[in-house]
Amino acid sequence: MLFPTVIAALAASGQLAAAAPQPGLRLVKTSEEDPGQWVTEEQKWELFKSKGIGFIDVTDIKSEKFLQRLSTKPSARVSGRLVDFPTELSHIEEANGFIASASLEGPQSWLSSLAEYHTRHYQSESGQEAAQWFFELVTEIASVNPAITVEQFEHSFNQPSIIARLPGASEQLVIAGAHYDSTTGSATSRSPGADDNASGSVTVLESLRVLAEAGFSPQSTIEFHWYGGEEAGLLGSADIFAEYSAQGKNVTSYLNQDMAGYSPSGTPTIIEDYSDPDLNEFMNLVITEYTGQAPNRDSCGYGCSDHASATANDFPAAFIFEDLTDQTSPYIHTPNDTPDTIMWEAVERHIQLTIGYLVEASYI
Ligand SMILES: [Zn+2]
Numbered sequence: 001m002l003f004p005t006v007i008a009a010l011a012a013s014g015q016l017a018a019a020a021p022q023p024g025l026r027l028v029k030t031s032e033e034d035p036g037q038w039v040t041e042e043q044k045w046e047l048f049k050s051k052g053i054g055f056i057d058v059t060d061i062k063s064e065k066f067l068q069r070l071s072t073k074p075s076a077r078v079s080g081r082l083v084d085f086p087t088e089l090s091h092i093e094e095a096n097g098f099i100a101s102a103s104l105e106g107p108q109s110w111l112s113s114l115a116e117y118h119t120r121h122y123q124s125e126s127g128q129e130a131a132q133w134f135f136e137l138v139t140e141i142a143s144v145n146p147a148i149t150v151e152q153f154e155h156s157f158n159q160p161s162i163i164a165r166l167p168g169a170s171e172q173l174v175i176a177g178a179h180y181d182s183t184t185g186s187a188t189s190r191s192p193g194a195d196d197n198a199s200g201s202v203t204v205l206e207s208l209r210v211l212a213e214a215g216f217s218p219q220s221t222i223e224f225h226w227y228g229g230e231e232a233g234l235l236g237s238a239d240i241f242a243e244y245s246a247q248g249k250n251v252t253s254y255l256n257q258d259m260a261g262y263s264p265s266g267t268p269t270i271i272e273d274y275s276d277p278d279l280n281e282f283m284n285l286v287i288t289e290y291t292g293q294a295p296n297r298d299s300c301g302y303g304c305s306d307h308a309s310a311t312a313n314d315f316p317a318a319f320i321f322e323d324l325t326d327q328t329s330p331y332i333h334t335p336n337d338t339p340d341t342i343m344w345e346a347v348e349r350h351i352q353l354t355i356g357y358l359v360e361a362s363y364i
Helices: 004-012 041-051 064-070 092-100 105-116 125-142 194-213 235-246 277-291 307-311 344-362
Strands: 026-029 037-039 149-153 161-166 170-179 220-227 251-256 269-271 296-298 317-321
Touching (some): 026 041, 037 041, 064 235, 092 277, 092 344, 105 344, 125 161, 125 194, 125 220, 149 235, 170 344, 194 220, 194 344, 220 235, 220 344, 235 307, 251 277, 251 307, 269 277, 277 317, 277 344, 307 317
Parallel strands (some): 170 251, 251 317, 269 296
Antiparallel strands (some): 026 037, 149 161, 161 220, 269 317
16 A cells, blocks of 8 residues: 555556556566566666666565655655664674684685585575575574574575574674675676675674674674575565564664675775765764774665665664775676685675674674
């Protein structure tokens, strides 16, 4: 059911015309103004992804509020923020203790294994096998702390997302996430996806390993997410954040890790669009303290990664990218996005800032 004002707004922008389902096609949006275009899976690649145009697949989004948010510029939205982000850090010693036990040994091995799958395309068999292997890996790593639960979040497509949950004293949720699928355009073409986005996936997993082995008992509950179907238009994260919104979950902040392993400048970048300005200033403190680098600032456009799903469900989100967007890996979405192109000192910085973020944000 649409609210009358929503119907008027949609009719005015021509969106109702686009909303009649087209069997076998997917409805995608490339901007707030775009009423939606029905395309094939192949056209997602040809028209958008191969040209670097961001898009969101809205075919399965049921929430009118979510859809309305995707058609409204973030600057025109009222923030749903539940907490004020502090202007100074409070747990530096504790976080540095955890960071000291982080290592690249696991990440290097896990990234190689992920890249060995022929592709992790969300509609491929090897993409399902990678999902199962990664789920078992996360489960094994989390098992050192029996309080941590690991589950698969099922979607309408055959590549579940994975959620590990470290219970805190409160139900408030602090989340770090990364997509683990990959693409070079089809479900059968070779797509190692080392930087995009095995690098972010292993960054989040190493952060889990460190906090699990240290027996960290957080104030807020911490979740670690790995999404399927990101390359097809943020499918996994859209499902999860829509569900969290419907359930009234208190997500106080979300940190997205999409590409963490290629950084010629050696400086992480705060993505300033479709993210929360106050959380970004908090992340500026976190990055500066825990990596020793003052971050760059940049933007990445509509639907560029999973933080957009959190933002469009009114959850404060940040996206910390490997470098400025014009200095990023030239190999992504090609068969050459291989482990030998990874700059491991960049991954190390992202692990540091992710652990720093999780510890600091869990006390807010
Ligand atoms: Zn990508």
